[in-house]
Amino acid sequence: MNTFHDAEQMERHVREDGIRQAVRERYGTIAQGNGCGCGSGCGENPADTLNVISVSLGYKPEDVAAVPDGANMGLGCGNPQVIAGLAAGETALDLGSGGGFDCFLASRQVGETGKVIGVDMTPEMISKARANAAKGNYHNVDFRLGEIENLPVADNSVDCIISNCVINLSPNKHRVFSEAYRVLKPGGRLAISDIVATAVPPEDVRQNIEMFTGCVAGASLLSEIEEMLVAAGFVGIQITPKSTSRAFISDWVPGTDVADYVVSANIEASKPGADRFSREGAGTAL
Helix, strand or coil: CCHHHHHHHHHHHHHHHHHHHHHHHHHHHHHCCCCECCCCCECCCCHHHHHHHHHHCCCCHHHHHHCCCCCCCCCCCCCCHHHHCCCCCCEEEEECCCCCHHHHHHHHHHCCCCEEEEEECCHHHHHHHHHHHHHHCCCCEEEEECECCECCCCCCCEEEEEEECCHHHCCCHHHHHHHHHHHEEEEEEEEEEEEEECCCCCHHHHCCHHHHHCCCCCCCEHHHHHHHHHHHCCEEEEEEEEHHHHHHHHHHCCCCCHHHCEEEEEEEEECCCCCCCCCCCCCCCC
């Protein structure tokens, strides 16, 4: 029996659970209308301010105007819809779906013959998203409570996974990408907007839980993300940093140099297998 490694593994699990709980508490508070999270999404901001934030991240004004009130919470660092290329009849999965903003936009792309699944580990966010879905009469969107490291989704059932500034919040990104690979259909794809590190953040930043829940301290290096994607089995990996994002990232933690070592990036990859068009019309249990 290797007691050293057992103790080390237990310590790691305790640390990861502590981070998840801190993230859950922070975003539960935001869902209830208080506090700020990744991006400038603060509960006290009026809707028009949040819409301006989202447009600055790459969404169209007509997109932010189309979702139910309360769905756009200003939480994000880009627009995964731009790279997702969603088509009618597809099944999309949003990791860290929050109030449902990206899910509702995706629902228009996949249409009545498609399906959108939103997964979030915060009960308050799931309740908010479900209420928003009811307000907007979205019949093809399903919100599920769960961790992105342990997705409540069937194997080989999803065409495209989107996510907006969420994976950096996970203390176990290897597991996130492994789960993403599991649930994607052969030929399925990732279309993610997230915060990545261009240099190793200072130790005081990496140990700051407020910086972690604020989407800074938990960012992995670009090379590490690529290694994790390769290890999970993905191919066609493209990670595209957006240097212009440094301007709004500087506003997240005023008076610091966080923009010197983190940046928003588009992350794209595919699961090997049949292409999306050859699978059109195939049904899979969800």
